Amino acid sequence: MMEICIYGRGGQGGVTLAELVAHAAIREGKYVQSMPSFGPERRGAPVLAFLRVNETERIKIRTEIAEPDVLVVLDPGLLHVGDVISRLKKEGIAVINTKKSPEEMKSDLEGVTKIAVVDAMSIAREILGLPIVNTTMIGALIKAVGLVKLESLEQPMNERFGKVAAKNIEAMRRAYEETVVR
Amino acid sequence: MTKGKIVGLEGSFAVAEAVRMANVDVISAYPITPQTHIVERLAEMIADGELDAEFICVESEHSAMSACVGASAAGARVFTCSASQGLELMHEVLYIPSSMRLPVVAVTANRALSAPLSVWCDHSDAMAIRDIGWIQIFAENNQQAFDLTVCAYRIAEDKEVLFPAMVHIDGFYLSHVIEGVMLPDEEEVAHFIPDYEHPFVLDPEDPVSMGCYGPPFIYPEAKKAQEVDFTNTKPKIQETWDEFGETFGRYYSPVEKYKMEDANIALLTMGSSGETAMLAVDEMREEGRDVGLIRLRLWRPFPFKEFRDAVKDVELLVVLDRAISFGMGGPVCSEVKSALYDKRKDLSIVGFIGGLGGRDIPIDGFKYMVNRALEKVKMIERGEEIETEMIGIRE
Numbered sequence: 001m002m003e004i005c006i007y008g009r010g011g012q013g014g015v016t017l018a019e020l021v022a023h024a025a026i027r028e029g030k031y032v033q034s035m036p037s038f039g040p041e042r043r044g045a046p047v048l049a050f051l052r053v054n055e056t057e058r059i060k061i062r063t064e065i066a067e068p069d070v071l072v073v074l075d076p077g078l079l080h081v082g083d084v085i086s087r088l089k090k091e092g093i094a095v096i097n098t099k100k101s102p103e104e105m106k107s108d109l110e111g112v113t114k115i116a117v118v119d120a121m122s123i124a125r126e127i128l129g130l131p132i133v134n135t136t137m138i139g140a141l142i143k144a145v146g147l148v149k150l151e152s153l154e155q156p157m158n159e160r161f162g163k164v165a166a167k168n169i170e171a172m173r174r175a176y177e178e179t180v181v182r
Numbered sequence: 183m184t185k186g187k188i189v190g191l192e193g194s195f196a197v198a199e200a201v202r203m204a205n206v207d208v209i210s211a212y213p214i215t216p217q218t219h220i221v222e223r224l225a226e227m228i229a230d231g232e233l234d235a236e237f238i239c240v241e242s243e244h245s246a247m248s249a250c251v252g253a254s255a256a257g258a259r260v261f262t263c264s265a266s267q268g269l270e271l272m273h274e275v276l277y278i279p280s281s282m283r284l285p286v287v288a289v290t291a292n293r294a295l296s297a298p299l300s301v302w303c304d305h306s307d308a309m310a311i312r313d314i315g316w317i318q319i320f321a322e323n324n325q326q327a328f329d330l331t332v333c334a335y336r337i338a339e340d341k342e343v344l345f346p347a348m349v350h351i352d353g354f355y356l357s358h359v360i361e362g363v364m365l366p367d368e369e370e371v372a373h374f375i376p377d378y379e380h381p382f383v384l385d386p387e388d389p390v391s392m393g394c395y396g397p398p399f400i401y402p403e404a405k406k407a408q409e410v411d412f413t414n415t416k417p418k419i420q421e422t423w424d425e426f427g428e429t430f431g432r433y434y435s436p437v438e439k440y441k442m443e444d445a446n447i448a449l450l451t452m453g454s455s456g457e458t459a460m461l462a463v464d465e466m467r468e469e470g471r472d473v474g475l476i477r478l479r480l481w482r483p484f485p486f487k488e489f490r491d492a493v494k495d496v497e498l499l500v501v502l503d504r505a506i507s508f509g510m511g512g513p514v515c516s517e518v519k520s521a522l523y524d525k526r527k528d529l530s531i532v533g534f535i536g537g538l539g540g541r542d543i544p545i546d547g548f549k550y551m552v553n554r555a556l557e558k559v560k561m562i563e564r565g566e567e568i569e570t571e572m573i574g575i576r577e
Contacts, residue, residue, distance in 0.1 A: 019190075019360055026190040026362045034190075034360040060457035062323075062355050063542045 001054040002147065003065045007084050008074030011043040013134030016160070017072070018051040021138060023156035024148040025053050033059045046078055053147060068092060072141055074120075074133050076100075085109055095144045095179075097121060097133050102182035116144035118179040127171040128164075135168035139175030150176060186366040186430075193356030194219035196324045196363045197263070197289050197349070200331035202233045203371040204287075207258035210238040210249035216266040216301060218291045218357045224261070243268040247275035247286075254284040255392055257383035259335065262286070265353055266293035266300075269307045273314075279346040280315030281408060282392050285338035285380070286346040288316075289331060292453065292504075293353040294539040302540020303353040305453065305504040308481070309513045315412055317347040317419065318482040322456035324363050327351045329432055330479075332371055337422045339378040343415045350481075352454035354540065366430055374429055413483050436485035437492045438477045441467060445474030447498045447552060452478045452514060455502065455543055462548035473552055478514070486521050493522070498530045500555040502548075503570075504537045511535070511570035530559045536573040547573055 004021075008014035015036045022034035030053055037048035050065045071088045076098040079085060088094060093114035096105055099122070102115045109115070118140040120133040127136075135157065142150055150173060157165040157172075191199065197220050201209070209228075211221040227233040238249045243264045250260040264272055269290055279286040292308050294300040308318065317337065321327045327349065334347040351357055382390045396404055420435060427433030440460050442448065451459050456477040466473040476492050476499075478485070493499055503512025510516060515533030522529060532555035537543045551573060558568050 022360050023190045026188060032190065032361060036354075036358055059361070060461050061545070062359070062454050062458050063544050066544070 001052055001059065002070065002145065003068045004051040004053070004070040004072060004141070005065055005068040005084065005087070006049040006051065006072045006074065007078055008047055008049075008134070009043075009078065010045045010047045012047075012074045013132055014047055014049040014072075014074055017074075017134040017138055018049040020135070020153060020156045020160060021051060021053075021141070021148060024152035027152050027155065028148055030055055030148075031057060031059050033062070035064070037064065046081055048084070070095060070141070070145055072137055073097060074137055079109065085112065088112060093144055093181075095137065095140050097137055097140070102180055106182070114182070116140055116179050116181040118175050120175055123171050123174050123178065127174065128167050136171040136175045139172035139177075140179040143176045143179040144181050185370070186364050188362045189365050190360050191324060191328075191363045192219065192358055192360045193321075193324045193327045193351050194291070194358070195223050196328040197331050197351065198223035198227065199363075199365055200328045201261045202227050203368050204259065204261075204332060204335045204375050205233070205372065206235050206261045208236045208238065208250070208253035208260045209262065210240055210246045210253070210260070211262050212240055212243050212246050212264070212268065216268045216291075216293055217264065218353070220263045220289060220291070220357075243272040244275055247272045247278075247288075250286045250288075251275060251278050251282070251284060254279060254286050254380075255282065255384045257380050257385075259339070259378055260286050261288065263289040263291070265291040266295055266307050270295065270310060273311060276311055276314050276316065276346075278393065280412075281404070283344040284346060285335075285344055285378070287331070287334045287338055287349075288346070289327075289349045289351060291353040291357040292350050300539040301353070303355055303454070303504070304538045304540070305350075306506070308350050309505040309507070311348075312482060312513070315345065315408060316482065317343075317345055317415060317480075318350060319347065319480055320350045320452045320478065321356065322454055322477060324356055324359065324361050325432065326434070327356055328363055328365070329426065329430070330434065332375065333422050333426050333434070335375045335378075336426075337415070337419050339375075339380075340418050340422070341381060343418050344380070345412060345415060350453060355454035370429065374426065416480075416483055416485060419480060434479055435488065436478070436480035437488040438479050439492055440475040440477070442474035442476065442492065444472060444495075446472045446496060447500065447555075448474050448476050448493055448496045449548060449552065450476045450478065450499060450501045450514070450518065452481065453504065455504070455537060458543065458545060459502075459548045462545045462552075465545065466549060466552065471552075484517060484521065489518065489521055490525055493526070493529065496529060498532070498555060498559060500551050501531060501533045502537070502543070502551065503533060503535045506535055506538070515570065530555075530562065532558045532568070533570045534573050535570055538572075541574060543574070
C-alpha cells in the first residue's frame with residue numbers, strides 16, 4: 001500500500017488532487033481511500049489531504065496518514081511551516097512544486113533522500129492561465145511514483161472539469177515530462 | 183451474482199445513491215452545517231431529473247423531521263439526514279414517527295456536540311437518541327453506508343415493522359472519504375425495495391386519526407405495544423439482511439465477529455473504527471495473542487441474544503465508546519454490562535472512551551486498550567475501584 005499526503009493551501013486544490021487520483025486508480029481496479037484532513041479549512045491556510053492506494057486488497061485502516069511514503073507539496077512556501085516534511089518515511093519521496101533543482105531542495109530539506117521537482121506554477125500559469133497547480137502536480141506525482149497511468153486521469157478530469165479538462169490534462173502531461181526525480 | 187459497477191464515492195454520495203435507487207417521494211432537509219453532502223447531492227439529482235421527488239428545503243432540522251412525519255403519514259417514502267446539533271434540534275420530533283409507526287428513513291453522519299464547537303466525528307449525537315424507538319444501524323465503510331441505507335427502507339416499511347430507521351455513518355471518516363463502492367443494478371435494488379403502502383395513511387376518503395390524545399387509561403398500553411413491536415423487529419431485520427446478502431452478495435448481522443474463534447479477549451467497536459480495529463487484532467494475533475473483535479451493527483433494538491452468543495467463550499471484553507454519558511462513563515459499555523449482568527458474572531468488562539470530536543484512534547490505540555484492560559482486570563481483582571479511562575488524553 002502506498003500512503004500519500006498532499007500538502008497545500010486552502011484553495012489550491014489538494015483535496016481535488018487526491019480525489020482525481022483516487023478515481024483514476026479505481027478505474028484501474030485498484031483499492032483507494034481519499035480522505036481530506038478534517039479541519040476548519042479556509043483559503044490560504046495550510047491544508048493536508050490523504051490518499052491511500054493498494055493494488056491488491058481492500059484498505060481497512062481509516063486514520064489520518066502519520067508517516068507518508070509520498071509527500072506532494074503544492075506550495076514550496078509551506079515546506080518550513082509545521083513539521084509535515086519530518087513525517088515523511090525515511091525512504092519516502094517528496095514531490096515538490098518549485099523552481100529549484102533537486103540538489104538545492106535536498107540541501108534545503110535535511111533528511112529527505114528522494115526528491116522530485118517541477119516548476120508546476122509556471123506550467124499552470126502558462127497552460128491554465130491560473131496559479132492553481134493541483135492537476136499539474138498529478139503529472140509530477142505519477143512521474144515520481146507511477147501509481148496510475150496518465151490516461152486514467154482523463155475521464156475523471158473530464159467529469160470534474162468539463163470544458164477546461166483538456167487544459168488540465170495538458171498541464172498534467174507537461175509536468176510529467178518536466179519533472180526531475182533524484 | 184448481481185450486476186453492478188464499482189464507483190469511487192464519498193460516503194455521503196453513497197447514501198445519496200441508495201436514496202435515489204430507493205426512489206423516495208419526499209426529501210426534507212435543512213442544508214446548512216452540520217449537514218453533509220448527502221442532501222446537496224440529492225438536490226442535484228432532483229434538479230437534473232435523475233430522481234423524481236419533492237425536495238422540501240426547510241428552515242431547521244425540527245421542521246425537516248416534521249415535514250417527513252407529515253409526508254410519511256400521507257403514505258410517501260421519505261428521507262432526511264442531519265448530525266450533531268442538527269439532530270438534537272430534530273430530537274423532539276424524532277419521537278413522533280416511532281410512536282405513530284411511520285417508516286421514516288434518516289441517515290446521521292455522526293458528529294460531536296458543542297461546546298467547544300466541533301464538526302468532527304464521535305457518537306454523542308447517536309447516543310442522545312438511543313431511547314426514542316428508532317432502529318439504529320451503524321455502518322463501518324462506504325459500501326455499508328449504501329447497502330444498509332437500501333436495507334433500511336425495506337426494514338422500516340415492512341408491515342411487521344413500521345418503525346423509523348436511522349443509518350449511522352461516521353462523520354468525515356465515512357461521509358467525506360472516497361473509496362470504491364459496488365453500486366448494484368438499479369432494477370435489482372428497485373426489486374429489493376418493493377413499492378410501499380402504509381396500512382393506515384392519512385386519506386380524506388378513508389379518515390384515520392394519528393397521534394391522538396393518550397390519557398393515563400391508554401398511554402401505558404400504547405407504550406407497551408410500541409416496545410413489544412419494536413423489540414420484535416429484530417428477526418425481520420436479520421431476515422432482510424439475509425435476503426440482501428443472497429441478492430447482492432454482502433451479508434450483515436446485528437453482531438459481527440472477526441477472528442472470534444478461540445478468542446479469550448474481545449474488542450468491541452461501533453462504526454468506522456471497526457476495520458482499523460481489525461488490523462490491531464491481526465497484529466495481536468501475529469504476536470500469538472487470542473484477541474478477537476465484535477462490531478455492533480445494530481444498536482437499537484439491542485441484539486441481546488446475538489451479543490451474548492458472541493461473547494460466550496470470552497473472559498475479557500474491551501469496549502470502546504466514542505461518546506460520554508457524563509457521570510456514568512461510556513454508554514455502550516454500560517449497556518453491554520447490563521446485557522450480561524444476569525448471565526455472565528465471570529466475564530470482565532473494561533470500557534474506554536476515545537475518538538471524541540474526531541481524534542484519531544490509530545492501530546496502536548486498540549492494542550493499548552487491550553493491554554491496559556488486562557492491567558485493569560488485575561486492579562479489579564485486588565479490589566481497586568477503576569474508572570472509565572479516556573484514551574489519548576494529554577494530562
